[in-house]
Amino acid sequence: MNIPVALRRAILFATPFFLLTAPASAHHVMGGKLPSTFLEGLLSGLGHPVIGPEHLAALLAVGVVVGASRLSLVLPVAFIAAMAAGVQVHVSGIALPAAETLVALSVMVVGLSLAQGRALPAAAWAVLFAVTGFFHGYAFGESIYGAETTPLGAYLLGLVAVQAMLTTGVALLVRRARVGIRELAPRLAGAAVLGAGFVVLMGQLIPSA
Numbered sequence: 001m002n003i004p005v006a007l008r009r010a011i012l013f014a015t016p017f018f019l020l021t022a023p024a025s026a027h028h029v030m031g032g033k034l035p036s037t038f039l040e041g042l043l044s045g046l047g048h049p050v051i052g053p054e055h056l057a058a059l060l061a062v063g064v065v066v067g068a069s070r071l072s073l074v075l076p077v078a079f080i081a082a083m084a085a086g087v088q089v090h091v092s093g094i095a096l097p098a099a100e101t102l103v104a105l106s107v108m109v110v111g112l113s114l115a116q117g118r119a120l121p122a123a124a125w126a127v128l129f130a131v132t133g134f135f136h137g138y139a140f141g142e143s144i145y146g147a148e149t150t151p152l153g154a155y156l157l158g159l160v161a162v163q164a165m166l167t168t169g170v171a172l173l174v175r176r177a178r179v180g181i182r183e184l185a186p187r188l189a190g191a192a193v194l195g196a197g198f199v200v201l202m203g204q205l206i207p208s209a
Contacts, residue, residue: 034147041144041151045158048140049166054107055136057196059163060189061110062129063170068179068186071122076167078126079133080160086137087156091145096138101204103139106132107197114190117182 035041049055058079066075089096096102110132113120120128137159144155179185 035144035151035155036148038150038154041147041154042158044143044151045155045160046162047158048143049136049159049162053196054103054200055139056166057193058107058110058132058136059166060170061107061114061193063167064174064186064189065110065114065125065181066167067171067174067177068181068183069119069122069125070175071125071171073168073171075122075126075129076164076171079129079167080163082130082133083137083140083163084156084160086134086139087141087144087159088137089134090138090141091147091152099135099138099142101201102135104197104201104204106135108194108201109197111190111192111194111197114181115187115194116190117187119181 033040035044049059062076062079065071066073110128113128140159144152147155174186177185
C-alpha cells in the first residue's frame with residue numbers, strides 16, 4: 001500500500017512528538033494508586049484518556065472524522081459505549097491477550113482510514129469506532145481493576161464525560177472550519193494519528209525503543 005508523500009512526511013513530523021509523550025501512557029493521575037473514593041475515581045476517569053498519546057489520538061481522530069464527514073454528533077456514542085463495555089469486561093476479570101498492542105493497532109487503523117480521505121458510510125465509521133473504543137476501554141480498566149463500586153462508577157462517569165466533550169468539541173471545531181474528509185488538513189491529522197499508533201506499537205513490540 002502506497003502512502004502519499006505528504007502523509008509520510010506528516011507521520012515523520014508527528015513521530016518525535018509522540019516519542020516524547022509516550023511515557024505518559026504508563027502513568028496515572030492517581031500516581032498508580034487504586035481509586036478508593038468517588039472523587040478519586042472521577043479524577044482518574046477524567047485524566048486517564050488525555051495522559052496517554054494513543055488514547056488522546058483516537059479521540060481526536062473520532063472528532064475529526066465526525067466533523068469533516070458532516071456526520072451526526074451522536075456517532076461518538078459508538079466509541080464511548082464500547083469503551084464503557086471494555087472497562088466492564090476488564091474489571092469482570094476477563095483476560096484479553098495483547099490488549100495494549102490491540103489499542104495501538106486500533107489507533108493505526110483509524111488514523112490510516114482518516115489519512116486516506118475516504119468518505120465511508122456512517123455505519124462503517126460506527127463499527128470502527130466501536131471496535132477501537134472497546135480496546136481502549138479494556139486498557140482503561142487496568143487502572144480501576146479491583147476498586148469498589150463507588151469509585152468504579154465515578155471512574156466511568158469521568159471517562160464518558162471527558163471523551164464526549166473532546167470528541168464533540170473537536171467535531172464542532174472541524175465542522176466550523178468547513179473542511180471535508182478528502183481535504184489535506186483532516187488527512188494530515190489522520191497521518192499524525194497513524195504515527196502516534198505506530199510509535200506506541202513499537203514501544204509494545206520493542207520495550208527498549
